[in-house]
Amino acid sequence: MASPALAQTPAPTTRSVCLTPPALAMVWTGAGRPHETVAVPGVGLGAGETLVQIELATVCGSDIHTVEGRRAAPTPLVLGHEYVGRVVDVAEGVRAVDGAVVQVGDRVVWSIMASCRDCDRCRHGVPQKCRSLVKYGHERIQPRWELTGGFATHAHLRDGTTIVRVGEALPAEVLAPAACGSATAWAALARADEVVDVDDATVLIMGAGLIGLTACAMASDRGATVVVADPDPARRALATRFGAAQAVDPTGRRALDSALAATGAAEFDVVLEASGSPRAVQAAIDAVGVGGVVVLVDSVFPSDPVPLDPERLVRGLATIRGVHNYTPRDLGGALGYLRHHAAEHPFVELVSARYPLAQVDQALAAAAAGKAVRVAIDPRDAQRRR
Structure with missing residues (x-):
């Protein structure tokens, strides 16, 4: 069984991936402080890991609780755990929840967490409570793993992350909230x-x-x-x-x-x-x-x-x-449901406000106001400007 200490250490690097222009992450440093922009020129991609370019992220209620100081969180960190994106690099042999090999170009949604798959809790069917759990949008950034959450242009997915290929049909506004809500x-x-x-x-x-x-x-x-x-x-x-x-x-x-x-x-x-x-x-x-x-x-x-x-x-x-978070089967089930039924209900209308990545603080304030069911953060504007 992996230890909690090991959970915070990225897998041994198998390949250095240079990002030109650098990835950008909005880093939260504490309640009452504005986010800071951090440039990440590259990542070390380890065994079982994936690099995703984020298409859209949405603000969850727990993000609001964190910035308002209502729940403890390590700093500095990159918030955001509802997202959809496209694979831009991937280690050999990474598989999606359906068993298919994940490939560059796949449009994907990934779980809020990465688990070891081998501890007693993982074996007993509660991987969301893994003994060495890592949660996107909840972890302190560290060298070689700065792209830890959804409020960024890219996300660095750890081994043990559930990945679901979602195709091109559904709008990002429908897909991003699936990763949590x-x-x-x-x-x-x-x-x-x-x-x-x-x-x-x-x-x-x-x-x-x-x-x-x-x-x-x-x-x-x-x-x-x-x-x-x-x-x-x-x-x-x-x-x-x-x-x-x-x-x-x-x-x-x-x-x-x-x-x-x-x-x-x-x-x-x-x-x-x-x-x-x-x-x-x-x-x-x-x-x-x-x-x-x-x-x-x-x-x-x-x-x-x-x-x-x-x-x-x-x-x-x-x-x-x-019920806190979910299992890989639950994420696959939710996305399967949306694939077949999203058009029957106004899911796309639930995201009724959208902000560029640089305005993450304004997005969080809008989400806290409660008028929109979900507020979106679009990192593509930052990618286009560079």
Whole structure:
């Protein structure tokens, strides 16, 4: 099993790759400080590694939490873990999730993390919790591995990264969020499916952000009846376009009861909490029916604890599951879903603001304002200017 120390050390260099003009990375050095531009003239490509030129990156909520100081992060680092790009160099024998050899020119989405594939956690099916995990957009930059996140012109992918070839048909705005939000939505439904058949379920989704909206579309396309709860009327209107049978303001228990009654179901079989609000987490646990499952996906930053009534959970045969990130199968499943169903829902509209790479601070501020479901950062402007 690889040790955590080894996880931070790039693989032995097999080839030096010169980048002319140099790659550019926007480096975050701490809360309240503007990003700094770092030029990277080359990388040492090790065994199992890939160099990708980034086409588009999107801002995830955890990026905002980091820059606002709500979660700890090592500095300096390159933020960003939702992205799509094109392979410009690759070590021999690197394979995509479908088993095909990755080649220069492939358009790809890659996972938020690289795992060792050999520790106890990897062998037990939770590689996202690998003992020597490396996460893009979360690691301190270091010599020979500066291109560590999505807010850059290029990304240097480590051995153990899940790579999915995505072809040319889907817009970058649909593909980039798959590396975190869409894959997490798929993972949440997959874990729920292990308890309750989602195809025939009545599903409550708390929060109409990217994860909630994507999960709504995925579940409704499978035949589930979906209720979405969100305090923002614009988000509720959007939820109906993603397949929600009901979209309600969750203020007060009566709103959820009325929405459930309107579906004709007796209780919620699946409750997916995708906002991270402690109040919403409590509401999710309170709302689940007998034999149902609550899946928590967005409680990824420090918050107030939530009271728990163990007797109700025991007598109600309830299951509570936490989903953080995803497995390689989940990323492949999410992208497969988008390949076949993205045109049926307004996924492309979820990215409603776009900024050049040099304006990453403005992009983060726009994302924090919450008007756009996703804000994009386009590094191609920086590449064209050089």
